[in-house]
Amino acid sequence: MAAFTTDKIRNVVLVGHSGSGKTTFAETMLYEAQAVSRRGAVGDSNTQSDYTALEQQRGHSLFASVLHCNWKDNKINILDTPGLDDFAGEVVTALKVADTAVMLLNARSGVEVGTELIWEYIEDFDTPTIFVINQLDHEKSDFEMTLDQTIKRFGNRVLPLQFPVNQGPGFNAIVDALRMVMYVFPPEGGKPDKQPIPAEHKGRADEMHNALVEAAAENDEALMEKYFDAGTLDEEDLARGLSIGMTHRQFFPVFCASGLQDMGSGRIMGFIHDICPSPADRPPAELEGGATKPCDASARPCVFIFKTVNEPKVGNVSYFKVYSGVLKAGDELTNADNGTVERFSQLFExxxxxxxxVEAFRAGDIGCTVKLKGSHTNQTLNPKGADLKIRRIRFPSPRIRMAVVPPSKSEVEKMAHALHSIREEDPTLLVEQSIELKQTIIEGQGEMHLEIVKYKAEQNFGVHLETAEPRIPYRETITREANKDYRHKKQSGGAGQFAEVHMRIEPYYEGMPAPHGLNAKNTEVEDLKWGGKFSFVWAIVGGVIDSRFINAIKKGIMSKMEEGPSTGSYCRDIRVSIYDGKMHPVDSND
Structure with a gap:
């Protein structure tokens, strides 16, 4: 099959609070497009999205998955994401490469905490968005409450295109105010029957339709003139105005659906096909450094890896988006981050x-490959001589940390390898071998996130990780002034070693006066990498210690500050003044 041209590609990400029905909706989209012959169910552990054993065991999505289907003459890439906040990194990853977000709302619960958190990420990426009020077949569904909350939270750019006629058990009818028809679905869902809008619903439908026409006209001067002249817009102009509004986030349409009953998804896919932006309609991609890169199939290839998955018996599967040009099977591209030359031997949908x-992907499309040698998430590949870098994904900061230990010391290296490999596919995981705490610390988005890390280590690498509380990184300082002198003398034939230093040690604070009773010739204040400050004062008079020994003395003091006398912790906020000492013309050296 020939690669789809950029204008025929739609990249859609399904987002929403946990339990809003994203995976079921994705399954229904594939079924409507005849990409699958039967719909899987989350409860039966046979959906296309939740294919890992862990997801099937837990009954909800844990990782973003990539799907695709053909709708009319378009290819729709579908990214299904988890709703749990522990896996926000998966949402950010998918939003990076999507051109439209489909935000599913649970009709029983309205706008939830996860909805609002995900909206912040959508705003960061400036992604055009569709709202879908889902699960309208549930006995506790409340369309009006959910719509009202959506408008109040996300503003008057939220415009309903549809409303349900009979929500709750027996739900089977939706009024579409854009097409001004009522869709009535058969008991098994699927293709609806188009019927006239009943008289009792006509007034509301007309009001909603007029609001949509006004919204479409506001997005283009020529359309606004037509609207003023004719008082309305024809179907073609209406579609054009809404498309402009979607692309520029001037309006956010609201649809009705029951993903479980396959009611409403086909209409939404038609809207994605007709109205939602292609990759070429979106602003040029931002590059590191501030420049931009248009989505142009005639340019040289530029490929960005947005996700890496380590599969047993396969190795790394690299998911990418082609930001420009055409990527063909067998092409060689160079990693702009590390210079590795990669051969894309095989390309896959x-x-x-x-x-x-498949043989090729054009600009804007999403695919995957296997067995790249040295390229991972957040890296860009170009033809030799080009060094473009697509702006990296900014992942959320960790919110929880724990220490991990292997069952035995012999497995320390094995544990390090496992954590390194997991980190390559999950950039929201941070791993630190803390020299100070003498522990391996992992940081993530939440308890469940770190549980998944432990599971991967055991299942994929055979390493059972035991957990412990991270030790507290104590800091030491001093509370009062003290004077100390030290003489070092060593003689063993030939040139010996000699040094004598007199110092004053005292607590340091910002703006403190010069050391009393000393002639401070030079003062340095250093920010310590473990926090706090270190002030070093050189107050030697009469040349009793040569200034060439300053760095050696300072280095010696700093080394002792790395292991304090009380707990062995780092020392901070200390001032040391060197005011006297002795040296030997032969035996003193640094």
């Missing part, structure tokens, strides 16, 4: 765990 080989 992804359907969850299943992959279909």
């Amino acid at each position: 992804s359907e969850g765990k299943n992959r279909d080989a």
